[in-house]
Every structure is written in C-alpha cells, then in structure tokens.
Amino acid sequence: MLSFEVCNAARLRRDARYDGRFFTAVKTTRIYCRPVCPVKHPLPRNVTYYPTAAAAEAAGYRPCLRCRPETAPFCPAWNGTRSTVARALKLIDGGALERGSVAALADRLGITSRHLGRLFERHVGASPQQVATTRRVQRAKRLIDTTDDAMTEIAFRAGFGSVRRFNAAFAALYGRSPSSLRASSRGRR
Structure with missing residues (x-):
C-alpha cells in the first residue's frame, strides 16, 4: 500500500495515474471514492486510504455514486464484457464444456447462453463451443x-x-x- 502522504497528494491533484491503485474512504460520510473523484475534497484528517474497493467495503464504507469506484482501472467492471469472456475462456480451458453445456457455462457466469454467444462473437469471433x-x-x-x-x-x-x-x-x-x-x-x- 502506498503511504498516506503519496495517496493524499494524488487525491488532491486528482492524479489519474493513481486511479485504481488506492481508494479514499471519507470517515464523515462513510463513502469511498476513486482518487479522480470530482467531489469537493474532504479534510485530510477525515480520510483513510485502502488498496482495494473490497477493503473499503469491508471496513464499512459504501461506493460513491459519482465516481463509481467499481469502474476503476484494474477491476473487472473496467474491462466490461471482456472480463466475462475472459472468465468464460478460463472455464473452458478448465473443461467446463467437456463436462457441461454452453447453457451451464452461461449460468455459472450469471448470463444467458444467448448473451454469452453474442459476447463471444463480438470479442472472440467464434462460439464458445x-x-x-x-x-x-x-x-x-x-x-x-x-x-x-x-x-x-x-x-x-x-x-x-x-x-x-x-x-x-x-x-x-x-x-x-x-x-x-x-x-x-x-x-x-
């Protein structure tokens, strides 16, 4: 984890290079943000820094509705549908379609088999099968x-x-x- 001073300086500058590398939790609002969040800066004594969004949530903070920390770089939501396809490819490599169907694979991913087929056509150019x-x-x-x-x-x-x-x-x-x-x-x- 980066030091408090480094995180604080990056937050005050809204430095995009640190986006996704730490999250700012505000003690007074119980909300955590990305370092690039456009909201008014809280006082340094009211902030804590966490290395991941999960760590901030585990400490009792909720995500900011403005900067949407779940979309920070390096998180699965940042990759969008590519993340779902990557997970599907990993499951296929592990034999998911040797033991089960495309529908079962899609169910494991939390989407429909039809949507999985569309994602594969867009990102891979071929069906899961x-x-x-x-x-x-x-x-x-x-x-x-x-x-x-x-x-x-x-x-x-x-x-x-x-x-x-x-x-x-x-x-x-x-x-x-x-x-x-x-x-x-x-x-x-």
Whole structure:
C-alpha cells in the first residue's frame, strides 16, 4: 500500500495515474471514492486510504455514486464484457464444456447462453463451443506430435467424449484423420 502522504497528494491533484491503485474512504460520510473523484475534497484528517474497493467495503464504507469506484482501472467492471469472456475462456480451458453445456457455462457466469454467444462473437469471433473444440483439437495435436500414446487415449486426454468426435473434429479441421497426421509428422522427423 502506498503511504498516506503519496495517496493524499494524488487525491488532491486528482492524479489519474493513481486511479485504481488506492481508494479514499471519507470517515464523515462513510463513502469511498476513486482518487479522480470530482467531489469537493474532504479534510485530510477525515480520510483513510485502502488498496482495494473490497477493503473499503469491508471496513464499512459504501461506493460513491459519482465516481463509481467499481469502474476503476484494474477491476473487472473496467474491462466490461471482456472480463466475462475472459472468465468464460478460463472455464473452458478448465473443461467446463467437456463436462457441461454452453447453457451451464452461461449460468455459472450469471448470463444467458444467448448473451454469452453474442459476447463471444463480438470479442472472440467464434462460439464458445467452437473455441472449446479448437482447444481440444490443439491439445490433441500436441499429444500426437509429442507422445506415442494410442489415439483412443489421446482423444480422451484431449477432452473428447468419444473417438468418433475426435476423428470428426480432426477431419473437419485438417481434412484427414489423426493417425494420418501422426504418420506424416513422423515422416518429417
């Protein structure tokens, strides 16, 4: 955490470089703000500084309605819908669509599956299911290139529910079967 003097100087200057790095809590109003808040400056003896909005809220302060501290840089709301897509991608990497549906993923994110699809189209250019399939195929391709495991084992390790889906995904992307891909990569070595 920055020192009181540094925070106080940044607050009095409304220095945007410190926006999101600390939050100003005003003891007399029980409200916390960003350092760039346009309100009249409180007296230094009436302020406390916190490193996060959560810390200020835990201390009993409520967010300012004018500067909206929940939109400070480095917080998820600052990134807007990109933050939701990033969380979805992390869950997909963790296997969310191997064990569940797009609707279940959207439910975990607190949005509808239709909205999730729109966000993916806007930010990723593909549906959540297409992203999951691409990542599974990439994982399988790495296993084909780096291991001598059987294709059945690779299919399941990569996250495919069946060998048939594994073969179909490879045929759709590469135009050939995984075993022919392995044979050609061995021939190049």
